[in-house]
Amino acid sequence: MILTVTPNPSLDRTYEVPSLDRGEVLRATADRVDPGGKGVNVSRAVAAAGFRTTAVLPLGGAPGTLLAELLGAQGVDVTAVSIGGRTRSNVTLVEADGTLTKVNSAGPTLSAAESALLLDTVRTCDGHPAWIACCGTLPPGLAPRWYADVVARAREAGARVAVDTSGPALTAALSARPDLVKPNAAELAEAVGRPLATLADAVKAAEELRSLGAGAVLASLGADGQLLVSAEGTFYGTAPVDPVRSDVGAGDASLAGFLIAGGTGAPALASALAHGAAAVQLPGSAMPSPSDLRPAAVHVTRELPLDLPLSGSSTR
Known part of the structure; x- marks a missing residue:
């Protein structure tokens, strides 16, 4: 069972339009509403793969009620912490x-009080999760060290913890020694304070995060693939995608694929790549099912093309 913690969940409304013309009335060719938030998406992907998952969420107002209903329909168990504010809505x-x-x-x-209750709820959740995944931005009211507190308490209980966040929250979480962090290229560059021009730069940056406390670093490099730097070794993988329909939630699908495949080594990286590649070919923030995966298209190697130029950041 994989437990996810999303302190700032959302309802994600996605509209497909022929083009974005500023100041014009746009006619959507398709639209959908999905449960949103990085940890929420991880739980959705885990459930779509046929595994048990619980999502711990602060929920408030009608949007929070709808979000819980949508997750339940997708096979995700929800442990809700009631809050006075309304759950946010995002538009893509x-x-x-x-x-x-x-x-x-x-x-x-x-x-x-809500912050403390959310933290205590994570600590007392039943189910003996194989992993606890702490994901996304922190809402107003939560200090940057909030994830570090979750990591510290989880490690005391013997659980493995993955953190997917950025900025001060990521820096603070490293001090608590999470088992895994999952930055994208931009977040990795921000964490080390310099641009990353090549794969060699990304490897060095990931090694720095490990020296600061991360057990392993799974870095999404967008169209350039994914990088895993861990005690088991350094691995690089690609999964060609054509065409890209939407990359919303693709990084979250990758993290889910990594965790359900054991969370370590080349097999887990291959699973992450397969899930991420499948997600970008689906509409909105839809999560892939096993029938969407194309594992034969995935390539993972220890022979890194260190001089590979990085084309830019992505959520994938």
């Missing part, structure tokens, strides 16, 4: 060429 516009424009709400402010 997807153009025909795959370009995404996202408008994300900051989310409701959590009180000190």
Whole structure:
């Protein structure tokens, strides 16, 4: 069982439009509403793969009620912490060429009591999870060290912990020694304070995060693939994708694939790549099922092309 913690969940509304013309009335060719938030997406992908998962979420108002209902329909168990504010809604516009424009709400402010209750709920959840995945931005009201507190308590209980966040929250979490962190290229560059021009730069940056406390680093490099730097070794993999329909939640699908495949080594990286590649070919933030995966297209190697130029950051 995989437990996910999403302090700032959302309802994600996605509209597909031929093009984004500023100031015009746009007619959507398709639209959908999905449960949102990075940890929420990880749970959805885990459930789609046929594994047990529980999502710990602060929920408030009608959007929170709808989010819980949508997750239940997808086979995700929800442990809700009731809050006074309303769960946020995000909007994504997807153009025909795959370009995404996202408008994300900051989310409701959590009180000190709500913050403490959320932390205690994570600590006392039943189910003996194989992994606890702490994912996404922190809402107003939660200090940057909040994830570090989750990691510390989980490690005391003997659970393995993955953290997928950025900025000060990621830096603070490293001090608690999470078993895995999952930055994308931009987040990895931000964490070490310098741009990453090549795969060699990304490897060095990942090694720095390990020296600061991360047990392993799974870095999403967008169209350039994924990198895993861990005690078992350094691995690089690719999974060609054509066309890209939407990359919303693709990084979350990758993390789910990594965790359900054991969370270590080349097999887990291959699973992460297969899940991420499948997700970008689905609409909105839809999560892939086993029938969507194309494992034969995945390539994982220990022979790293260190001089490979990185084309840019991505959520994938």
